[in-house]
Amino acid sequence: MSTYIKNSHTDSPKINTAQMIEVDRLMMDEYHIGLIQMMENAGRCLAILVKERFFDGDVEGKNIVILAGTGGNGGGALVAARRLHNWGAKVQVYTTAEEERFTPIPLHQYRILKRMGVSISLAEPLPERENIDAVLDGIIGYSLKGNPHGIAAAMIHWANSQKVPIVALDTPSGLDLTTGEFYEPIIKASATLTLALPKKGLFACETKKVVGELYVGDISVPQELYQEKGLGLKPTNIFRYSDIIRLY
Numbered sequence: 264m265s266t267y268i269k270n271s272h273t274d275s276p277k278i279n280t281a282q283m284i285e286v287d288r289l290m291m292d293e294y295h296i297g298l299i300q301m302m303e304n305a306g307r308c309l310a311i312l313v314k315e316r317f318f319d320g321d322v323e324g325k326n327i328v329i330l331a332g333t334g335g336n337g338g339g340a341l342v343a344a345r346r347l348h349n350w351g352a353k354v355q356v357y358t359t360a361e362e363e364r365f366t367p368i369p370l371h372q373y374r375i376l377k378r379m380g381v382s383i384s385l386a387e388p389l390p391e392r393e394n395i396d397a398v399l400d401g402i403i404g405y406s407l408k409g410n411p412h413g414i415a416a417a418m419i420h421w422a423n424s425q426k427v428p429i430v431a432l433d434t435p436s437g438l439d440l441t442t443g444e445f446y447e448p449i450i451k452a453s454a455t456l457t458l459a460l461p462k463k464g465l466f467a468c469e470t471k472k473v474v475g476e477l478y479v480g481d482i483s484v485p486q487e488l489y490q491e492k493g494l495g496l497k498p499t500n501i502f503r504y505s506d507i508i509r510l511y
């Protein structure tokens with residue numbers, strides 16, 4: 264395993280979606296760590312995982328398709344797209360909506376990619392391509408509401424039919440991170456990089472079928488934050504030895 268990724272020897276706490284939303288809120292409102300900072304760490308960890316785990320540390324010339332929704336999950340995937348492009352991958356980004364539908368920070372990432380000349384377009388239609396090496400799932404994260412529909416659902420079906428590794432950000436799109444309930448359709452990932460702390464739903468009994476290998480990436484949550492009132496978690500030091508930890 265690369266120096267960027269280590270196996271976990273600690274029993275880290277598992278949180279639910281509401282706790283993760285509160286972690287994100289505290290990060291921004293109380294600790295003044297901006298969403299753009301967190302997203303950069305999320306996307307960088309995702310790009311490193313793809314490069315190290317699936318391409319032996321070199322993505323030069325690899326065809327990588329990135330599927331992005333309009334929210335924070337898509338924004339993290341757009342950061343990963345930038346990094347992978349910079350490392351020589353042939354990156355193609357498909358989105359669930361036009362540029363004007365993106366929320367502000369993901370929109371910022373979108374515009375950077377456009378300025379760089381990275382191919383980014385609405386996923387209608389989805390590509391008929393045979394030379395894809397990997398797909399990144401940044402379609403929907405913890406704000407999933409019911410069964411994926413519309414372009415998001417079409418993307419999930421398309422990705423699952425590609426027969427190449429799918430690497431999901433935070434969760435396979437279509438999975439409830441608290442309960443582990445499968446919505447329909449759902450991404451069947453080869454690997455999932457969740458963020459900050461593992462979520463309970465990723466450990467439900469059937470979940471491994473859609474999560475693949477489970478990793479957690481460091482987005483720089485302060486130890487002190489976990490002990491804030493309302494969270495009451497023990498401080499955790501799971502990233503002591505590397506930014507990405509493999510949990511199963």
Ligand SMILES: NC(=O)C1=CN([C@@H]2O[C@H](COP(=O)(O)OP(=O)(O)OC[C@H]3O[C@@H](n4cnc5c(N)ncnc54)[C@H](O)[C@@H]3O)[C@@H](O)[C@H]2O)[C@@H](O)CC1
Nearest residue numbers: 287301332333334335336339404405406408410411412433
């Ligand atoms: N601190 C944070 O808030 C961070 C969040 N990040 C990511 O952001 C995610 C949360 O971001 P958001 O709350 O913006 O939302 P998400 O990005 O999880 O989801 C919003 C998107 O999903 C779509 N969607 C939801 N349910 C749908 C359904 N049933 N069918 C079709 N489309 C559906 C919405 O239309 C929208 O495009 C996290 O899971 C995480 O991956 C990271 O980027 C970095 C930091």
Ligand SMILES: [K+]
Nearest residue numbers: 400403434436
């Ligand atoms: K996802």
